[in-house]
Amino acid sequence: MPARIERLEFKPAPGRSAVAMTWLAHLDDQTRLLARDLKGITAAELQWQLRPGMNTIGMLLAHLAMVEVIWLTVAEQRPPLADLERTTGQGRDDDGMPNEEYGGKPPAKLKGRSLKYYLNLIQRARAHTKPIVRRYRDEDLTRSFTRTRLNGERQHVSIRWILYHVAEHFSGHYGQILMLRHLYRDRNGRA
Amino acid sequence: MSTTTPKRIESRIVPAAGYASPSVAFAVAAIADVHAQLAAAIRGLPPAAFAWQQAPRTNTIGMLVAHVALAEVNLAQVVLLAEPRGHTPDVLALTTDDDGMPIEKYGGSPPAALAGRDEAFFLSLIERAEAHTFAAGRALSEEQLGEEIARPPRPDGSYRVFDRRWALHHMVEHAARHLGQIHVLKRQWKAAQPGG
Numbered sequence: 001m002p003a004r005i006e007r008l009e010f011k012p013a014p015g016r017s018a019v020a021m022t023w024l025a026h027l028d029d030q031t032r033l034l035a036r037d038l039k040g041i042t043a044a045e046l047q048w049q050l051r052p053g054m055n056t057i058g059m060l061l062a063h064l065a066m067v068e069v070i071w072l073t074v075a076e077q078r079p080p081l082a083d084l085e086r087t088t089g090q091g092r093d094d095d096g097m098p099n100e101e102y103g104g105k106p107p108a109k110l111k112g113r114s115l116k117y118y119l120n121l122i123q124r125a126r127a128h129t130k131p132i133v134r135r136y137r138d139e140d141l142t143r144s145f146t147r148t149r150l151n152g153e154r155q156h157v158s159i160r161w162i163l164y165h166v167a168e169h170f171s172g173h174y175g176q177i178l179m180l181r182h183l184y185r186d187r188n189g190r191a
Numbered sequence: 192m193s194t195t196t197p198k199r200i201e202s203r204i205v206p207a208a209g210y211a212s213p214s215v216a217f218a219v220a221a222i223a224d225v226h227a228q229l230a231a232a233i234r235g236l237p238p239a240a241f242a243w244q245q246a247p248r249t250n251t252i253g254m255l256v257a258h259v260a261l262a263e264v265n266l267a268q269v270v271l272l273a274e275p276r277g278h279t280p281d282v283l284a285l286t287t288d289d290d291g292m293p294i295e296k297y298g299g300s301p302p303a304a305l306a307g308r309d310e311a312f313f314l315s316l317i318e319r320a321e322a323h324t325f326a327a328g329r330a331l332s333e334e335q336l337g338e339e340i341a342r343p344p345r346p347d348g349s350y351r352v353f354d355r356r357w358a359l360h361h362m363v364e365h366a367a368r369h370l371g372q373i374h375v376l377k378r379q380w381k382a383a384q385p386g387g
Contacts, residue, residue, distance in 0.1 A: 005351075009354045051382075155200045158204070
């Protein structure tokens with residue numbers, strides 16, 4: 001029997017900018033792994049809170065989709081919420097984050113939602129992202145501009161930072177989702 | 192009319208200078224940014240916070256920081272530099288067992304190697320890992336990123352094949368994932384303190 005080979009390669013799709021396509025590949029890789037790690041998750045686990053005020057896995061998944069749409073819209077220098085509802089069917093408040101501002105409870109709109117629902121949100125966000133990133137040339141990545149955040153703060157951002165941030169933000173919450181799964185399995189001292 | 196100057200927040204990723212490959216220059220800038228966030232997340236924590244477990248058989252903040260540094264150094268050695276085996280003690284003075292992960296394999300408790308360690312120790316791990324990664328990537332060409340690096344066979348005959356592009360990608364996403372967990376653990380630790 002031939003030896004089993006585990007291949008760990010990272011091949012971004014061709015595009016106008018190799019760097020931009022690398023960040024798109026990062027997002028696609030993390031989404032694939034996340035879907036694999038959440039296979040079989042129940043609606044009860046998706047809406048489980050470690051304690052009041054803590055994010056649920058469902059909230060984090062909705063947040064990932066929303067943040068991706070918002071930042072890529074910002075990259076296009078359009079109002080941050082311009083594409084959100086049309087792309088994901090979600091409003092700005094629908095992830096219930098930060099949870100302290102929403103009474104410490106998961107949002108009603110996410111109650112009983114399945115993994116399929118959340119993966120669909122992320123897929124819709126990615127469908128919004130891809131044509132934007134594929135258009136970028138290397139010189140577009142250095143473009144920077146000043147924007148006013150929804151909280152009124154002024155922020156200077158570059159396209160390059162936005163692509164990086166959306167990717168690392170996705171990975172950060174992915175790590176939290178894995179931790180919540182571990183804690184859910186071990187809840188009430190069950191190992 | 193207010194005369195207050197609005198607060199300006201800068202968010203930039205600037206590819207590191209002096210790299211043969213533009214992709215590596217961008218990747219190490221991303222790694223440096225995640226490291227800076229990691230350092231900011233642990234700054235000011237007492238030794239007890241690094242050793243705190245939110246439940247039995249769960250990782251501590253200290254274990255996660257050590258794990259990020261160890262994984263990055265090991266990956267730089269065996270993939271970016273294509274060395275036959277990792278030698279993390281030369282860089283971090285820790286072996287790959289010293290993070291105590293996976294915790295189930297080590298009896299469910301944090302490892303002795305990290306007991307009583309303070310903020311300066313963990314910050315130093317991040318700094319040393321970063322310097323090592325930066326040096327390992329400096330001379331890599333764009334062409335070398337897709338080269339196949341095959342690891343020695345395992346006892347069952349299977350073996351792993353990497354490319355350097357994957358290693359750089361993994362360094363960012365792996366550190367970012369554990370950073371996300373550290374943020375939650377820090378919040379949990381604070382809530383568990385008297386008056387928290």
